[in-house]
Amino acid sequence: MSRIKARFEGLRSSGRKALIPYLVAGDPQPRLTVPLMHRLVGVGADIIELGVPFSDPMAEGPSIQQGHERALANGVSLRSVLAMVEEFRTRDQTTPVLLMGYTNPLERMGFAEFTDAAVAAGLDALLTVDMPPEEVGPLNEHLRRAGLDNIFLLAPTTAEARIETISRAATGFLYYVSLKGVTGAGHLDTGAVADRLARIRRCSELPVAVGFGIKDAHSARAIAEVADGVVLGSTLVQLLADTAETESEAVQLDAAAGLIATIRAGIDGADMGQ
Amino acid sequence: MNDSYRGQWAAYPDALGRFGDYGGKYVAETLMFALDELDTLYTRLSADPEFQRELDRDLRDYVGRPSPLYEAGRWASRLGGARIFLKREDLNHTGAHKINNTVGQALLAKHMGKTRIIAETGAGQHGVASATVAARLGLECCVYMGEKDVRRQALNVYRMELLGAEVRTVSSGSRTLKDAMNEAMRDWVTNVDNTYYLIGTVAGPHPYPKLVRDFQTVIGREARQQCLDATGRLPDALLACVGGGSNAIGLFHPFLDDEQVVMYGVEAGGLGLDSGAHAAPLSVGRPGVLHGNRTYLMQDENGQILETHSISAGLDYPGVGPEHSWLKDLGRVRYVSVDDQQAVAAFTELNTCEGIMPALESSHALAYAAQLAPTMAVDDILVINLSGRGDKDIHTVAGLEGIGLQEGSDEPNQGPF
Numbered sequence A: 001m002s003r004i005k006a007r008f009e010g011l012r013s014s015g016r017k018a019l020i021p022y023l024v025a026g027d028p029q030p031r032l033t034v035p036l037m038h039r040l041v042g043v044g045a046d047i048i049e050l051g052v053p054f055s056d057p058m059a060e061g062p063s064i065q066q067g068h069e070r071a072l073a074n075g076v077s078l079r080s081v082l083a084m085v086e087e088f089r090t091r092d093q094t095t096p097v098l099l100m101g102y103t104n105p106l107e108r109m110g111f112a113e114f115t116d117a118a119v120a121a122g123l124d125a126l127l128t129v130d131m132p133p134e135e136v137g138p139l140n141e142h143l144r145r146a147g148l149d150n151i152f153l154l155a156p157t158t159a160e161a162r163i164e165t166i167s168r169a170a171t172g173f174l175y176y177v178s179l180k181g182v183t184g185a186g187h188l189d190t191g192a193v194a195d196r197l198a199r200i201r202r203c204s205e206l207p208v209a210v211g212f213g214i215k216d217a218h219s220a221r222a223i224a225e226v227a228d229g230v231v232l233g234s235t236l237v238q239l240l241a242d243t244a245e246t247e248s249e250a251v252q253l254d255a256a257a258g259l260i261a262t263i264r265a266g267i268d269g270a271d272m273g274q
Numbered sequence B: 001m002n003d004s005y006r007g008q009w010a011a012y013p014d015a016l017g018r019f020g021d022y023g024g025k026y027v028a029e030t031l032m033f034a035l036d037e038l039d040t041l042y043t044r045l046s047a048d049p050e051f052q053r054e055l056d057r058d059l060r061d062y063v064g065r066p067s068p069l070y071e072a073g074r075w076a077s078r079l080g081g082a083r084i085f086l087k088r089e090d091l092n093h094t095g096a097h098k099i100n101n102t103v104g105q106a107l108l109a110k111h112m113g114k115t116r117i118i119a120e121t122g123a124g125q126h127g128v129a130s131a132t133v134a135a136r137l138g139l140e141c142c143v144y145m146g147e148k149d150v151r152r153q154a155l156n157v158y159r160m161e162l163l164g165a166e167v168r169t170v171s172s173g174s175r176t177l178k179d180a181m182n183e184a185m186r187d188w189v190t191n192v193d194n195t196y197y198l199i200g201t202v203a204g205p206h207p208y209p210k211l212v213r214d215f216q217t218v219i220g221r222e223a224r225q226q227c228l229d230a231t232g233r234l235p236d237a238l239l240a241c242v243g244g245g246s247n248a249i250g251l252f253h254p255f256l257d258d259e260q261v262v263m264y265g266v267e268a269g270g271l272g273l274d275s276g277a278h279a280a281p282l283s284v285g286r287p288g289v290l291h292g293n294r295t296y297l298m299q300d301e302n303g304q305i306l307e308t309h310s311i312s313a314g315l316d317y318p319g320v321g322p323e324h325s326w327l328k329d330l331g332r333v334r335y336v337s338v339d340d341q342q343a344v345a346a347f348t349e350l351n352t353c354e355g356i357m358p359a360l361e362s363s364h365a366l367a368y369a370a371q372l373a374p375t376m377a378v379d380d381i382l383v384i385n386l387s388g389r390g391d392k393d394i395h396t397v398a399g400l401e402g403i404g405l406q407e408g409s410d411e412p413n414q415g416p417f
Helices: A003-013 A030-042 A062-073 A078-089 A103-109 A111-121 A137-146 A160-169 A190-203 A217-224 A234-244 A249-272 B029-046 B049-063 B073-079 B098-112 B125-137 B147-152 B154-162 B177-190 B208-216 B218-231 B246-255 B322-330 B340-354 B360-375 B391-400
Strands: A018-024 A048-051 A097-101 A125-128 A152-154 A174-177 A208-211 A229-232 B022-026 B069-071 B083-088 B116-121 B140-146 B166-170 B195-197 B237-241 B262-268 B286-290 B292-297 B333-338 B381-386
Touching: A003 A018, A018 A030, A018 A062, A018 A208, A018 A234, A018 A249, A030 A048, A030 A078, A030 A249, A048 A062, A048 A078, A062 A234, A078 A097, A078 A103, A078 A111, A103 A111, A103 A125, A103 B286, A111 A137, A152 A160, A152 B029, A160 A190, A174 A190, A190 A208, A190 A217, A217 A229, A217 A249, A229 A249, A234 A249, B022 B322, B029 B049, B029 B098, B029 B177, B029 B208, B049 B098, B069 B218, B073 B083, B073 B340, B073 B360, B083 B218, B098 B116, B098 B125, B098 B195, B098 B208, B098 B246, B116 B125, B116 B177, B125 B140, B125 B154, B140 B147, B140 B177, B147 B154, B147 B166, B154 B166, B154 B391, B166 B177, B177 B195, B208 B218, B208 B246, B208 B322, B218 B246, B218 B381, B237 B246, B237 B360, B246 B262, B246 B322, B246 B381, B262 B360, B292 B322, B322 B333, B333 B340, B333 B360, B340 B360, B340 B391, B360 B381, B360 B391
Parallel strands: A018 A048, A018 A229, A048 A097, A097 A125, A152 A174, A174 A208, A208 A229, B083 B381, B116 B140, B116 B195, B140 B166, B237 B262, B237 B381, B262 B333
Antiparallel strands: B022 B292, B069 B083, B286 B292
16 A cells, blocks of 8 residues: 555544645755655654756746745756655655656656656655646556556646546545645635535545645635645745745744644644534 | 658647647646637637638738738849748738737637736737737737846837736746746636636647647748749748747748748757757757647756747747647758857848848848858749848847947847857
């Protein structure tokens, strides 16, 4: 059983929801990424999502775009992201790690070489933002052979037949984009999310995590009432950016851990309400 | 090799938007619905005679088509070789071929009931053409433009504003056309309910490379007939500059079955292909995925997209339309490059020799023609797509000569020499 499947089954049996923080790997400093991953697990992160920096992150809002730019300026590549995962695994063999990135760096490395290196590093799953099911064929074969989960996005505009198609290509969980827009955008309509999730669950047995637009404990709590997991990205990336210039690395780690602990409390409050 | 495509060129891209290995729909799920909606509508309208009549009427009465095919006799005799004909897209309304596409896509937006148009622009020609059709149809218009291009194309920025458009400066990434395209995509995914994304070239996700091509092939259909009328035969060679590649595909496509017609797509060699400072992905790039399609790209060993350089903002793009990548691999079109200096020399030459001021983009095609024509026989025929006029580039060229004109003189020289 994959680490992700095991994690969601474990959470379900204890009546809890997954908290999935997103970091851009190598942002604000490559040496901070692995310590951050461990700290976030320590305060209640269930799955760590690492953004693979790309020069043209088309689906990202300003906060995460700037995270990609900082990471690239730090010389971070797909290979160095895998090295971070490998380093994380030396101390943590149970927390699933998911990479979220764009097609071109993967292709340039080569799917076969990537999946071999990913398995060796202890990676669990991949979400390729700009590779919808129409284009994913060759990559999916490599991922399946390597036993890596392939995570797909679902949008508010994804029709039911298409949800079924995506669900068949996906393993691990489905990632529902909660609003029309880019990461970090706009106002979250939790009622609409609940309706959409009900429809997704009619089409798929996979757990559903929700991301894009969750900013604080309150919105995390509302989403956790209807979803299996909550992704927190832009707020965390922005916090790291805001503290990078002025604060010590220890203070940055504390600030990130504080934010995730707050979100954890919000989500668990939701659990208790059920 | 091309026999298998005889009469079939228009059948590509296939239903998945692919030209062989190129093209496709490499976008986030958040955009798939909008692309499918556009594809469905375009498939229906492109087969609708009433839509075609509406388009033809706009092209005639608003754009001013057909554009002339002008024989540049004095320039040709100076070069000493083939007869040279210029397809005068510079004489279109707004001064470039870009309007052929924006008029067509504006009709699509109208049929979809959209109230807002967004566009990306490099040189500003597509932005101006988009702002123009938006003004005409009473649509809100927002144009994304890289910070670097806003500076070197100040005249077009002001033109867009005069047309009632909002120009949004893009300061992310390399601050040029590719980043403007990223930002337009982000706007589209956020405002898709009321917004039409009017892509200016034959790149982007399916169906854009197909529909932009279809709207631009009016150039080649006219040129083919005009050449037959003027000379009684088809040209021996076609030349067009290639950035994204919309003016080139517009000229080339109707000639693809005419095997005797040799075609040259001219990329921006910038400071020279060896310098790394250029915008010539077909010449020295390799295939990858950017902006929703698979195509030749300028990229580093980690798959990051490289910054490009060209004296011409409209060619300053690290990718190229996927159909060009396919035509390159098939060997049907030859892709070459000329550098900044050669393009500027051709710009000057056409001014003094023919009284025509070409855009710096089009000057790349002219510069390659200046090399090619002398190697051809005197009765050979060369057709060059003069894709735009050069008024917008006066400041850039003046800056190269050390002349600071009154406006924009604080940034006279974005070029290398």
